[in-house]
């Protein structure tokens with residue numbers, strides 16, 4: 001096991017020895033390549049893609065995207081990613097920006113909403129209205145940007161409650177938010193209704209498609225019924241879509257896109273009163289690592305629509321198989337009908353969810369508590385996340401090959417716990433129930 005010094009060592013260590021120690025330390029890290037992890041890494045199960053990504057990351061390892069003019073190739077890749085995103089989501093080729101991830105994309109959209117509200121709508125103290133299922137990145141952004149967030153409880157189907165959202169729109173509301181889909185339940189908010197509400201109120205509407213942005217178009221291409229959620233919906237003014245999720249780029253790549261480039265301009269920062277010269281940037285970061293930009297571009301161009309559709313087909317097949325298994329398993333309830341690749345399920349007696357997760361995690365004596373389970377701390381087995389209502393999984397292409405093993409693990413785990421008490425499960429009274437897989 002590696003020694004992790006708490007003060008800078010007086011003398012440096014030999015690289016070979018250090019690498020061996022680092023590799024040994026990695027043994028307890030999340031092992032996503034086994035297909036046993038259901039969050040954090042979206043396992044494309046694609047050796048060629050991985051080799052390409054390693055080579056591209058190495059090529060750009062030391063470069064700095066702070067000044068795109070210094071790297072015409074990197075700048076071309078970044079512009080190409082934004083243009084490809086615009087093409088996929090239906091907006092102008094220059095109306096977006098590449099960011100480091102979903103949280104940064106959401107930060108940008110909230111900052112644009114704040115400044116648009118102040119400068120165009122004449123709302124000096126703007127607020128945003130979001131469903132209770134929206135990602136905490138909105139609250140984080142609001143904290144940094146000093147604006148209010150109103151979280152509205154979702155309806156019985158887990159989707160944004162459109163009537164309650166309408167009622168929550170106040171004089172200072174700058175933006176409504178919907179998710180496609182939301183992380184906790186994997187269901188897609190009624191974006192057409194939210195867009196219409198925003199348009200009527202003359203405010204902005206952001207779609208958080210960090211999770212679904214690069215999967216839903218290919219879900220539809222695989223014959224699934226996907227409700228409208230992109231700029232084709234009237235009233236949608238911005239959206240976020242992470243390439244480092246279902247676009248299969250490695251970490252550090254997302255896009256924030258706008259219906260109109262005039263909105264993107266609220267994001268730009270420039271400063272020309274500095275002895276260090278003119279300074280400008282389109283996103284919060286200054287120095288930016290180049291590998292995620294080059295890696296995201298190479299990934300999207302290598303896979304193309306065909307590759308992304310094929311990966312979506314694997315995700316769909318794995319999700320459908322798992323949901324059928326869970327539906328047929330006594331003692332298990334699927335708590336929300338998945339509309340994409342997020343599966344929330346639990347034991348019929350919710351008190352046993354923790355025990356099920358622990359059994360799946362592999363019962364490591366030191367890591368078998370509920371807290372550990374909920375944080376995906378490595379055990380010897382399957383890494384499932386535990387939420388308030390149940391066990392949460394995000395399915396990747398790499399899960400298709402191991403799904404039979406996972407089903408066997410669930411059966412074995414269930415046999416170790418008691419599932420005797422009946423319980424109430426949330427009903428899915430969705431008007432979209434027919435599009436659930």
Ligand SMILES: Cc1ncc(COP(=O)(O)O)c(C=O)c1O
Pocket residue numbers: 101102103104135137179181182183208209210211242
């Ligand atoms: C719906 C949704 N929005 C935003 C985010 C935040 O993305 P990131 O962790 O890349 O900042 C996530 C992350 O899982 C998400 O699922």
